[in-house]
Every structure is written in C-alpha cells, then in structure tokens.
Amino acid sequence: MVLLLAGTLMGLLTITSNIKSVQSKVAELERAERFRDVAVALKDGARNTVSTDAFRRKLAEARKCLDEYEAQLNETIRRQRDPENGSHEYALVEQLRQDFAAIDKGLVLLDTEPTEQVVYPRNAPEGPAQDLVTHTDELRERLYQHIKDIIRDAKVPYQWSLIIVISTSITGVCLMAGLLRFFYGWIFSPLRDLQQGAGRVAQGDFDRRIEVHSGDEMEELATAFNNMTSRLQEIYRNLEHQVNERSRQLVRSERLASVGFLAAGVSHEINNPLASIAFCSEALESRLAEVLAKAPNEGDVVKKYLRMIQQEAFRCKAITQRLLEFSRSAERRREATDLGELIQSVLDVVQHLQNSKGKQIVLEQAAPVVAWINAQEVKSVVLNLVVNALDSMDENGKLTITLRQRDRMAEMVFADTGCGMSGEILENIFEPFFTRSRTGKGTGLGLSISHRVVSQHGGEIEATSAGLNQGSTFTVRLPLHAAEEQGLGVRGQGLEVRDQGREGQGLEPDKGTEPRSKRMAA
Known part of the structure; x- marks a missing residue:
C-alpha cells in the first residue's frame, strides 16, 4: 500500500506541476497573441501613409505588450514552471528588442521630413516591422510547441505510476481496476483531447473546440485554449474581410479613372463644333440690323432664337469644360x-421638380454649421442625395435632413421613407455604373462621384437601410476646418448625371441657364 500510495502521489504531483506549467504557458501565449495583433497593425502602418505621431503611438503600444509578455515569462521562471528556464523565449524576446531598435533607427529619417505626414517606406525600410511580425510568429509557434511538449512529457510519469501501482496490487486487482478507470477518466482523456485539439488547431482547423468537464485545471485549460482558438478564428476572418474590402476599393478607383479618361476625350471632340456654333451665332447677330430693317416684325423672333443658340452653345461648352x-x-x-x-x-x-410633388422635405438644424469646403462640389452631393431620395419615394413620402456638428466634423443625415435597399445594393451602392433604378434612367455614376467628392474633402459617406420598403439613410461627414484637409486636393466635378442605385442628378450647370421642366441641372 505504501508503494501504491507513493506511486499515486508521484503521479498527482507530476500532473499538478504539468498543469501549472501549461497554464503559465497559455498565459504567455495570450500575451503573445495580443502583441502579435499590435505588431501586425504596426507593419500595416509602415506600409501606408500615416502620421509619425500615430506610428510612434503604435510602436509604444507594441513595446508595452512585449514588456507584459516578458513579465509573464519571468513569473513562469520564478515559479519554476519551465524546465528549460525560458532559454528560447528569452532569445526571441531579445530578437524582438533588436527589431524595435531597428525600427527606431528608421524613425530617425522621419524626423527630417518637413510635412505633417510622410510615407514611411520612402524614408525607412519596412523590413524591421515585418521582422517584428515574423519573430512574433516564431514566439507563438514556440509556445504552441512547448505546450504540446509538456502534454507529451506528462505521460511518462503516469506510466511509471501505473507500473508501480500494478506491481503492488497483485492482491487487490479489483481495487486497482477501479483506480485505473478513475485515472483514465480524470487524466488521460482530457490530456488526449487537449493534445488532439492542439494538433487540429496547428493544422488550421479553427472550428475545433475541446470539451472537458472535469471541473478542475484541465477544464480551465481547455476553456482557455478554446478562447484562444476563437480569437485566432476572429483574427483570420477580419483579415479576410479587410482583403476583400481593399480589393473592392481598388476596382472602384480603377473604374473612376476610366471615367476620367472618357470625359477628357469626349470634351475635346465636342469643344470644336461648339465653338463654331457660338462664333457663327454671334456673327449673325452683328449682321441682323440690315435684315431686320426689311422685316421689322420678325426681329424679336430672330433675336430670341439667336439668343437661345448662344445660350445653349455656351452651356454645352461649360459642361465640357467641367468634364475636362x-x-x-x-x-x-x-x-x-x-x-x-x-x-x-x-x-x-x-x-x-416634378418628382417632388406630394412629398415632404424637412430640414432639422439646431445651430449654424460652417465647414471648409468647395461649395459647388458639396452642393452637387447634396443635390444628388436629395433627388435620389425623391425618386425612391411614392406620394406622401418624407425626407428628413438633419444637420449637426459632431467630433469636429459636420454631419448631414438624409433619411427617407422610400423603397429602401437590400444587402446586395448596399454592398455595391458606391460602385461606378451600378444601378437599380425604379425609373429606368441614369448612368449609375451619381453616388460614385459623390463618394469621390466627399473623400477628397477628407470626409466619409455611409449608406444604411433596414431592407426593402424600409427607407434609406445616407450620412455625410465633412471636416469643419481647413487644417483637417491634410493636403487633399479638391477636384472639379462637371458631369450632370443621374444615379440609378439611388437615382439622382450629379453636378452644377453654368449659372446663366434656366432649368427645364421635369428635370433639374444642378
């Protein structure tokens, strides 16, 4: 019985020691995961246009996360829960410190830039930021391997315990069988599940969850492991979503660039005949005195039509100029x-407008809101959204426009009671040439141009809808002050279009032209 008790106690002590070691390594792993998230964000910041202050804040956050991990590693060593005394982990921590030093060297170049914003890769290599992520991944893989090693090595003491128990239980076979069954259910099954779960996650199966209902550290370990797996799954899904979103933005930019080339070509071809028409009409008007002397009753009619020719020619010329x-x-x-x-x-x-008859438009404004903008371009955005809302509503519909100031931004909210939008339409609403019109007119460019105008002002435009026949809401946010533009150019918009995803007319005509009935040129 003494040997039986000694073997059992040895196994229990070994189990407890291994569980505590795994718990410490899982705590290290959680901090390593948080550090990796910050390192990835730091790497993305090194690739894109960011302010040096924002980049330095991210760098400081990464240092803090590394310090937290090192503190946890020191705690593990202090409690003697790492047989290797953290030799590999300390080496990787030192390598990460060197990566930070390399990034600090690169940041010295940024201090020589005269502007508020710089492009990081132009002034310093992004290699140290990538190395930071790479070494963080190595640290994470090392922790995974260490956990699996602890679980694997834990089997040896169990086997020795069984040998001792079996050798001393010749006279108590029935009792020993019960003890073996108890040990299997309490120890081996959770360890096997943990080992299998760790292996499946290492192979990329993030849907796998470990179920342990032992009510002890094993269950806590399984819960911590499941939480870590869920976090990894969420990170990968978020990365996939970001890749898809960046791809859609790239396609949108390319299509808008194509529209610009098309506009330039059309404007160049039309300008020459328009100039000839305008010149001839002016020359005719200067020679009318002799002709009208012979037919005085026709003078007003002739002058009227000549003025119409001139006005329409100059109007077309203004439109082509804005296209250019x-x-x-x-x-x-x-x-x-x-x-x-x-x-x-x-x-x-x-x-x-004809489509505004029988519909209500309400403007809600608590206080004046003044923003630093190009008035004509923003007016085209407002006009586009208002006409879109009117086209989407039936008689007795209501459009509510709310204007307010929020967080140093001017916010305009256009909420209508119209036909609403499905998820598919919302996903593609700002794509060039995308149209889902109730009237069957337009080019599908209005909202894409509006999106471009708002973006060039340093703002953002957002579309939401509860679903079909539930109305739609468009929110436009613009910086209040010129300092917030941060160098963004304002690009002229000369098109007059109607968008059919949310139908509307696009941009301002020349000032001297009267609007025609049943359409608006604005």
Missing part, C-alpha cells in the same frame, strides 16, 4: 461655407 476639369483632377478653392444655407439653396431648386 474632372479628368484632370485639378485643385479648386475651398472656403468657409454655411452648410445650412447650402442645403436650403438646393431645396429651393428641388421644390420645383
């Missing part, structure tokens, strides 16, 4: 503009 401006993406002047007055000026024009 659109293709060149030239900078245009911005100034402080009262957004409430801007919206009201659009509503004064919209109320004469």
Whole structure:
C-alpha cells in the first residue's frame, strides 16, 4: 500500500506541476497573441501613409505588450514552471528588442521630413516591422510547441505510476481496476483531447473546440485554449474581410479613372463644333440690323432664337469644360461655407421638380454649421442625395435632413421613407455604373462621384437601410476646418448625371441657364 500510495502521489504531483506549467504557458501565449495583433497593425502602418505621431503611438503600444509578455515569462521562471528556464523565449524576446531598435533607427529619417505626414517606406525600410511580425510568429509557434511538449512529457510519469501501482496490487486487482478507470477518466482523456485539439488547431482547423468537464485545471485549460482558438478564428476572418474590402476599393478607383479618361476625350471632340456654333451665332447677330430693317416684325423672333443658340452653345461648352476639369483632377478653392444655407439653396431648386410633388422635405438644424469646403462640389452631393431620395419615394413620402456638428466634423443625415435597399445594393451602392433604378434612367455614376467628392474633402459617406420598403439613410461627414484637409486636393466635378442605385442628378450647370421642366441641372 505504501508503494501504491507513493506511486499515486508521484503521479498527482507530476500532473499538478504539468498543469501549472501549461497554464503559465497559455498565459504567455495570450500575451503573445495580443502583441502579435499590435505588431501586425504596426507593419500595416509602415506600409501606408500615416502620421509619425500615430506610428510612434503604435510602436509604444507594441513595446508595452512585449514588456507584459516578458513579465509573464519571468513569473513562469520564478515559479519554476519551465524546465528549460525560458532559454528560447528569452532569445526571441531579445530578437524582438533588436527589431524595435531597428525600427527606431528608421524613425530617425522621419524626423527630417518637413510635412505633417510622410510615407514611411520612402524614408525607412519596412523590413524591421515585418521582422517584428515574423519573430512574433516564431514566439507563438514556440509556445504552441512547448505546450504540446509538456502534454507529451506528462505521460511518462503516469506510466511509471501505473507500473508501480500494478506491481503492488497483485492482491487487490479489483481495487486497482477501479483506480485505473478513475485515472483514465480524470487524466488521460482530457490530456488526449487537449493534445488532439492542439494538433487540429496547428493544422488550421479553427472550428475545433475541446470539451472537458472535469471541473478542475484541465477544464480551465481547455476553456482557455478554446478562447484562444476563437480569437485566432476572429483574427483570420477580419483579415479576410479587410482583403476583400481593399480589393473592392481598388476596382472602384480603377473604374473612376476610366471615367476620367472618357470625359477628357469626349470634351475635346465636342469643344470644336461648339465653338463654331457660338462664333457663327454671334456673327449673325452683328449682321441682323440690315435684315431686320426689311422685316421689322420678325426681329424679336430672330433675336430670341439667336439668343437661345448662344445660350445653349455656351452651356454645352461649360459642361465640357467641367468634364475636362474632372479628368484632370485639378485643385479648386475651398472656403468657409454655411452648410445650412447650402442645403436650403438646393431645396429651393428641388421644390420645383416634378418628382417632388406630394412629398415632404424637412430640414432639422439646431445651430449654424460652417465647414471648409468647395461649395459647388458639396452642393452637387447634396443635390444628388436629395433627388435620389425623391425618386425612391411614392406620394406622401418624407425626407428628413438633419444637420449637426459632431467630433469636429459636420454631419448631414438624409433619411427617407422610400423603397429602401437590400444587402446586395448596399454592398455595391458606391460602385461606378451600378444601378437599380425604379425609373429606368441614369448612368449609375451619381453616388460614385459623390463618394469621390466627399473623400477628397477628407470626409466619409455611409449608406444604411433596414431592407426593402424600409427607407434609406445616407450620412455625410465633412471636416469643419481647413487644417483637417491634410493636403487633399479638391477636384472639379462637371458631369450632370443621374444615379440609378439611388437615382439622382450629379453636378452644377453654368449659372446663366434656366432649368427645364421635369428635370433639374444642378
């Protein structure tokens, strides 16, 4: 019985020691995962255009996470829960410190830049940031391997315990059989599940969950392992979503660039005949005195038609000029503009449209909101959203426009009671040439151009809808001050279009032209 008791106690002590070691390594692994998240964000910041202050904050956060991991590693060593005394882990921590030193060297180049923003890869290599992620992955894999080694090595004491128990239980076979059954259910089954689960996760099966209901450290370990697996699964899903989103943005940018080239070509071809028409009409008008002397009753009619020819020719010329401006993406002047007055000026024009009859438009504004914008371009965005809302609503529909200031941004919310949008439409609503029109008109460019105008102002536009026949809400946010533009150019928009994803007309005509009935050129 003494040998039986000694063997049992030895096995229990070994189990407890191994469980505590695994718990410590899991705690290290959790901190390593948090450090990796920050390292990945730091690497992404090194690839993109960021402010040096933002990059340094991320760098400081990464250092803090590394310090937390090293503190946990020291705690593991202090409690003698690592047979190797953390030799590999300390080596990787030292390597990560060297990566930080390399990044600090690269940041010295950023201090020589005269502007508020710089492109990191132009001034220092992004290699140290990539090395930081690589060494973090090595650290994580080392911890995974260490956990599996602990679990594997834990079997040896169990086997020795069984040998001792069997050798001393010749007279108590029945009792020993019960003890073996108890040991298997309490120890081996959870360890096997943990080992299999760790192997499946290492192979990329993040849907696997370990079920242990022992009510002790094994169950806590399984729960911690499952939480870690869920976190990894969430990270990979988020990365996949970001890749898809960046791909859609790239396609959108390429298609808008194609529109610019098309606009430039069309404008160049049309300008020459328009100039001839305008010149001939002016020459005719200067020679009318002699002709009208012979037919005085026809003078007013002839002058009227000549003026119409001139007006329409110059109007077309202005449109083609704005097409050229659109293709060149030239900078245009911005100034402080009262957004409430801007919206009201659009509503004064919209109320004469045929599709506004029987529909209500309400402007809600608690206080004046002034933003640093190009008024004509933002007016085209407001006009596009208002006309889209009117086209989407039946008679007795209501459009509510809310203007307010929030977090140093001007916010305009356009909420209608119209036909709403499905998930598919919401996903592609700002794509060029995407259209789901109720009227069957338009090119599908209105909202993509509006998105471009808002982005060039340093703002954002967002579309939401509860579903079909549930209405839609468009939210436009623009910086209040010029300092927040951060060098973004304002590009002229000269197109007059109607978008059919949310139908609407696009941009301003020349000032001297009267709007025609049942359409609006704005």
